[in-house]
Amino acid sequence: MIGYIKGRILSLSNEYALIETASGIGFEVNITGTAFSSLYNKQDGELYTYMQVREDGVSLFGFSSVAEKSMFLKLISVSGVGPKLGITVLSGLNVSDVAAAIASNDIKLLSTVKGMGKKTAERIVLELREKINMVDVPTDANVKTVPVTAADEDAVVALMTLGYNRTESQRAIAKAKESGAKSIEDIIRTALQGM
Numbered sequence: 001m002i003g004y005i006k007g008r009i010l011s012l013s014n015e016y017a018l019i020e021t022a023s024g025i026g027f028e029v030n031i032t033g034t035a036f037s038s039l040y041n042k043q044d045g046e047l048y049t050y051m052q053v054r055e056d057g058v059s060l061f062g063f064s065s066v067a068e069k070s071m072f073l074k075l076i077s078v079s080g081v082g083p084k085l086g087i088t089v090l091s092g093l094n095v096s097d098v099a100a101a102i103a104s105n106d107i108k109l110l111s112t113v114k115g116m117g118k119k120t121a122e123r124i125v126l127e128l129r130e131k132i133n134m135v136d137v138p139t140d141a142n143v144k145t146v147p148v149t150a151a152d153e154d155a156v157v158a159l160m161t162l163g164y165n166r167t168e169s170q171r172a173i174a175k176a177k178e179s180g181a182k183s184i185e186d187i188i189r190t191a192l193q194g195m
Contacts, residue, residue, distance in 0.1 A: 002060060005029065006046040012039055014091075014163060017062060019045065029062035030083070032072075033091035033165040038064040052083050061087055071095045078127045080120055089113050092160060094167045101125075102132045112157060112166075155187050164195065 007021040014036055020026045029047055031039070039045040047062035048069040061083050063069040068090060075086040075098075089098060092113040101109040102125050110121035152173055159169035169191070176190035 002027070002049050002051045004046070005049055005060075005062070007044065009039055009042060009045050012036065017045070017047065019047070027060055029060045030087055031062045032064070032068060032087055033168070034068060034094060035062050035064040037168075050083070059083065063090070065095075067095050071098055074128055074131055075124065078120075078124050080123060085115060085120075088115055092165055094165065097166055099132050102128050105129070112160065114160075152187075155184055155191065158188050159191060159195075162192075168195065 005019050005021060005027055007019045007027075010018040010020050010026055012018075014033070015030060017029045017031050017035070017039055018026050019029060029049060031047065035047055039047075047064070048066055049063070050061045050069060050072060052059045052061065061072065063072060072083075072086045072090060075081050075089055076083055081089075089110075093101070093109070097109065100106070105125050107118060107121045107125060110116060110124060111118050113121075152170075155173050156166060156169045159172065160166060164172070172191035172195050173187055175194055176187045179190060181187040181190040
């Protein structure tokens with residue numbers, strides 16, 4: 001089982017990283033949005049990994065932290081949630097947002113993840129509610145996790161449909177508003193320029 005990889009980043013996209021280890025072997029790893037951010041513009045990097053072995057092949061999934069990997073393992077323990085959806089959830093929402101959504105029965109927030117239906121979101125909450133504790137809900141005073149207005153939420157959703165995760169979108173929208181953007185169009189345009 002491959003649980004950790006460290007080495008030279010040969011190529012990087014929003015979905016995959018190709019990392020060459022000291023032994024000269026290049027591992028292609030499916031990554032989350034947070035893992036992408038942690039590797040972006042770097043020559044060397046490290047990932048905590050989960051290896052899936054199936055009849056049709058072996059896949060590696062990479063995470064920026066032990067907490068992110070732990071949340072992924074909890075998500076894929078839910079019936080109907082496979083590794084691809086687990087990666088998608090953690091690319092659309094950060095670990096603290098997922099943990100808070102599960103702890104507070106926030107089906108609506110989980111349903112904003114691309115490919116996540118309401119029934120799957122309900123199943124995740126039902127099966128993981130007792131497995132999530134306050135240790136899984138890190139707090140970051142600098143990150144605003146809930147938009148203040150409906151327009152902010154619309155802007156977050158618009159950016160998420162373009163491939164950004166919720167945290168990145170919220171930060172970009174907050175900066176856009178600080179720089180004076182007022183209408184939702186201006187907010188989205190300014191946020192995109194800053195990303």
